[in-house]
Amino acid sequence: MSASEIWNIFLMQGFAGLSLFSVLLLMGLGLAIIFGQMGVINMAHGEFMTIGAYTIFMLSSLVQSYAPALMPYYFFVAILVAFILAFAAGWLAEWALIRHLYKRPLDTLLATWGLSLGMQQTFRSTFGAKEVSPTLPDWLLGSWAPAEGLDIPINGLFVMGLTVAVTAGVFLMLYRSRWGLRVRATVSNRTMANAIGINTKRTDRMTFAIGCGIAGVAGAAFTTIGSTGPTSGSLYIVDAFLVVTFGGAASLLGTVASAFGIAQTQSISEFFLTGSMAKVLTLLAIITILMIRPQGLFASKVRR
């Protein structure tokens, strides 16, 4: 192997790690908001991602049959629609189900798991049991080859860009907006927040819906790298919880750091070991660290 080939593989492998990092971060973000800020274990997170994926499928079919000229551009609009639909579904779920169970966190686990099964069967009855394949714009397919033998996946670049945008958006919202202020106040002391006139119920509903909306965006983006089917969301749920728990539930910075750590461990060990062994190694590392630091990498300073 020549030096330039080794250099190319090194670059592509580095990109693989970054690309997995952005995937993990994007799927973890929505959950970090819901689980971290509200303490709700949302087992249906994956299904809210599936809503996003099916939104892309529906819009791509619509655009393809009614306005094929718009094919290169529809994807951006579709991501926005995915956010809105998942947001609405999250709003509804909070109103109908979650808000009755805030004082019983273990019951939300069961209830949201039931919700996820129900949503899966709804997708199956609506779109059919078989997987579908949304037609993606041509510019999203294939690779960018800046040099001979060096291929950078365009869908990876796209997911990375989107992750940066969504993460920045979430940080701005949480630390620069009135809603963020209310959320942070509610998290640190619910009773006091209530006493000073913050409508904590509305804050909760908004928080849950925004978390679900972000899941929808993630699901939409993942149509470029993964499958779209009734159970596609369940492929991501374990990794999403891993990222959030490992990072420290209430800390967004922790989520970022944990996604980065898991992604690099996974992708480097996958390169040198076999796929299943890499998974074993990653999980072992996470368990060991969680045994030493049960609160995760970053713990927020909240009086309990």
Add this chain to the structure above:
Amino acid sequence: MSSQDDRDDLMSASRRNFSLGMAALPLIGVPGLSMAATPPTAQVNTTKLAVTDTEVTVGQLHSATGTMAISETGSIQAEQLAIDQINAMGGVLGRKIKVIKEDGASDWPTFAEKSKKLLVNDRVAAVFGCWTSASRKAVLPIFEKENGMLYYPTFYEGLEQSKNVIYTGQEATQQIIWGLDWVQKEKGAKSFFLIGSDYIWPRTSNKIARKHIENFQKGKVVGEEYYPLGHTNFNSLINKIKVAKPDCVYAIVVGGSNVAFYKQMKAAGLTSDKQLLLTISVTEDELLGIGGENCNGFYACMKYFQSLDNPNNKKFVDAFKAKYGAKAVIGDVTQAAYLGPWLWKATVEKAGSFDIDKVAAASPGIEFKEAPEGYVKIHENHHLWSKARIGQIQMDGQFKMIAESPNLIEPNPFPKGYQ
């Protein structure tokens, strides 16, 4: 045009049958005459199966809900189509087939429970069902204890044989060996990279593939990798393929991982003009999810493709689309599931009885000349003689057949020298 004509033929045929049935109605009052048309129940059913003078009950046991519904839906539809067609022709031994549908719900203990219900409570004469090896392994002891008959449609890893099961899909050697010989001879492939999802079927299949490549082809395996089911990130694996530079990638990835694998191969620039790839886990059903644009030009080794050009298949595809819509696709397993009811009908008619023991004994040698895949025959080991075919993936999500084995390949579920 021709498809329209066929459909008209089919409809008028069933209308004819219907009027025949109407004409026969008055005769029912005359016992001697109606008995003469069909053999008496006491004679064809000595083991208290659910068989009456006019009806025979069979079971259908697949996952209509849960993760496996993705794969099993096609089989459910194909078996129903075959049963409808058999009923339109007058049924089996003069008895209409009645189906009891049970849902295994992608859960193996549920499969076991439902199979017990079908065999013990409903006393069905045959069951068409199961898809994954795990579900088959879960029901097998029940079928053997309660003496039932299972028609199992999926290509699988082999290493099994039972009096109570007819395997209408390929066992591993039928799918693997001829395909590997084809890429070696026609494409000059000498080095292989084996990839699979981490469970019994891909592992057993790759084991056979490795033995064949190393011991019989004198080729080289430059990598063998397994990823957990549901794995969605293959970038590191793809880089490893780029380092190993195999002549041929041999892929047995399944489920949602399958889509991720091909989308990421495409995105990493490993397309068919740069890399030869042969798979045994992509059918027309999987292509619905992957999208032809993500893997066009790669090869699959199967026994059936929807695009097969023969009169049997034309009729089958038309009937399937007439029943399930013009967009319906038919994969290898769907076709194998369609064979089940027809093979059972032929066996029962040869045995002259619905009794399980007689059906099992009569099974070897049963032929089905109208099979969409061409022609199949049941072997003594209860698997099918069938051909192997290589198809190339097209942009529209269909296969173009490139090659087929000259003869039927003998099923060999316990291959010597491959274990």
